[in-house]
C-alpha cells in the first residue's frame with residue numbers, strides 16, 4: 001500500500017497526534033463550549049459523533065445533520081479541524097458537503113463488508129481525499145480490519161489511518177473492550193506505514209483508564225490518540241463514564257511520556273546479539289525435536305499405535321509447568337509454548353502416518 005501522510009497543515013508532527021471531543025454532539029452550546037475549551041488547551045482536531053450507532057433502539061441516536069452546522073461553526077470560530085463518524089452513503093455525502101476535514105468509520109461498520117463497500121463507493125463519488133480513519137471491527141478479526149482498509153484504499157484514498165478501540169467481549173470487568181494488543185501489533189507488522197491511533201476511551205470505558213491506556217499506546221509507538229472529552233462528562237448523553245473534561249485531558253496529556261529515542265547503545269546491541277543467538281539455538285533445537293517426533297511417528301505407524309496418547313501429553317504439560325516455576329518462568333506461558341510444540345509434533349506424526 002502506498003499511503004500518504006495524514007498530517008493536516010499546521011498540525012505538529014510530534015507524537016502523539018491528538019483528536020479530542022465529545023462522544024456525541026448534543027447541543028450547539030455543548031459542542032461550542034467543549035470545542036473552545038479544547039482549543040484553549042492546544043487541541044487541533046475536534047471529534048463529535050453526529051450519528052450514533054446504538055446497541056438498542058430508543059437510546060440517543062445522535063442529532064443528525066443539524067450537528068454538522070455546529071461542527072462547521074467550531075471550525076470557523078476555533079480554527080480546529082473537525083471530524084465525525086460515518087456509517088452510510090448519506091452520512092459520507094452530508095459530512096463531505098458540510099466541509100468536515102477528517103472522517104472515521106466505527107467498529108460496528110468496519111465489521112460489515114457491505115457497509116464498508118458502500119462507504120468506500122460514496123467516498124470515491126464525493127472525491128473526498130481523506131484522512132479517513134478506520135476503527136478495528138468489534139470482533140477480533142485482523143483480516144476483516146485489513147479488508148475494510150483495502151476497500152477505502154481501493155476507492156483511491158491515500159490518507160488512511162486506523163484506530164485501535166478494542167474488541168467486544170462478554171466479560172467487561174476490567175475493560176469495556178479488550179485491547180488484545182497483539183492484533184494492532186500484527187497489523188503494524190503487515191502495514192508498517194499506516195498510522196495508528198489508540199482510543200483509550202472506548203477500550204477502558206472509564207475515566208481512570210484513559211491515562212494508563214494512552215501511555216501503553218505510546219509505548220507501542222502509536223502515532224496518535226483519539227480521546228473523548230466533554231465540558232460536563234457526568235451530564236453526557238452517551239458514554240458518560242469514559243469522558244474527561246478538557247482540563248483533565250490536558251493534565252493527562254502532560255503526564256504522558258513519549259519515548260522516541262531510536263539511537264541504540266552498545267550494550268543494547270550486545271543484548272540483542274545474545275537474543276539472536278538464543279533464538280538461533282531455540283530454532284535448531286525445535287527442528288531437532290520435530291525430527292525425533294517424526295521418528296516416533298514412524299515407530300507408532302509400524303506398531304499400529306495411535307498418534308495421540310493423552311497421558312503422555314498430560315505428563316509433558318505437568319512436568320514442564322512445574323519446571324517453569326522452578327526456573328522462574330511463568331507457568332502459563334510455558335504451558336502455551338508446550339501446547340504449541342505438542343500440536344506441531346502431532347501434526348508431524350500424522351503426516352508420517354499418511355505417507
Ligand code: PEP
Pocket residue numbers: 023049053085105106107108135165202
Ligand atoms: C465513538 O467513537 O464514539 C464510537 C461510537 O466508537 P466505536 O465505533 O469504537 O464504538
Ligand code: MN
Pocket residue numbers: 023024228238239
Ligand atoms: Mn463514544
